[in-house]
Amino acid sequence: MNGPEILLSFAPELHLFVAAERTAPRTPVVTDGSSTLGHLVESLGVPLTEAGRLVADGTEVTVSHIPGAGESIEVYGVERPQRVPGAPLRFLLDVHLGTLARRLRLLGVDAAYTNEDPGDAALATLSAQERRVLLSRDRGLLRRREIWAGAFIYSDRPEDQLRDVLERFAPSLAPWTRCTACNGPLTDADKDSVREHLQHGTQRTYDVFAQCTACGRVYWRGAHHARLEAIVEQALKDSAG
Structure with a gap:
């Protein structure tokens, strides 16, 4: 690119996505003079799902802002808790997040998932059709324009996820x-x-059961209940804190 030069700063939580030389505050970046700030941020490695407030010379701007010469741009991370307007909060998880999907369901959270990979295009379309927040560790998937909302999963450990x-x-x-x-x-x-x-x-030992109204699967407090109860208790504690 051979256009206006701007100064760009990324919040520390976004350094994961950018090259090491872009992590210093007010890093010079040469733009083409016509691309939007959203395009520039993504071209440097940050999915827009992970970008929060965008501030140009002290004024908050949108992703459609076209940076001008000499502007100082600050890119913040997403504010937490993140509010997703326009639909009940529901999730869609990619094929690599099966354990996370089961743990969300254990907590009563609507989490769509299939262990057969339908492909990025199908996942993005389903996110838009059903207004689900797409959860993924695939940055390319989260850059697809058709997704309704999305979030990068930072850890590969299910408890941290x-x-x-x-x-x-x-x-x-x-x-x-x-x-x-x-x-x-x-x-x-x-x-x-x-x-x-x-x-x-099982008939002799247990008396309390639940059944899925969709697939008919039957649940009872069996050998794995203590482990699952520990997951639930920890999640409730984390949510309360």
């Missing part, structure tokens, strides 16, 4: 109300109505 989503979006939690397998709602079920789904040992 969950904590990050809860902190960023502050979704309403209703543990044990959603099927972890298909995302459908759970309803209380008596033993007689689900007996055909149970092994004899």
Whole structure:
């Protein structure tokens, strides 16, 4: 590019996305004089889903702002908790976030997911059609213009991923109300109505059951309940704090 030079500063939480030489405050950047600030920010590596306030010479501007020569631009991270207007807060997770999807569902959060990769275009289209926040560690996917809303998942550890989503979006939690397998709602079920789904040992040992109204899967407080309860308790504590 051979156009106006500006000074650009990225918030520390965005340094992950930019080259090392761009992490210093007020870094000189030569622009082409016609591209928008949003295009420039993305071209330097930051998905717009992760950019919060954009400030030019002390005045907040939008992504459509075209930087002028000598402007000092500050790019902030997303403010937390992030409010997503226009629809109930629902999520769509890419194929690499299956554990996170199941943990969100365990907490009663609407989290669409499939373990078969439908491709970036299909995920972006579904995000737009169903107005779901697309969660991904794929920066390229989050740059697709057709997504309704999105967020980068910063960690590869499920417990940290969950904590990050809860902190960023502050979704309403209703543990044990959603099927972890298909995302459908759970309803209380008596033993007689689900007996055909149970092994004899389970029938003898347990009396309290829930069943998914979408896929029919049956749940009870079995051997893994203590581990799941610990996940729920920690999530509730993180949300409250």
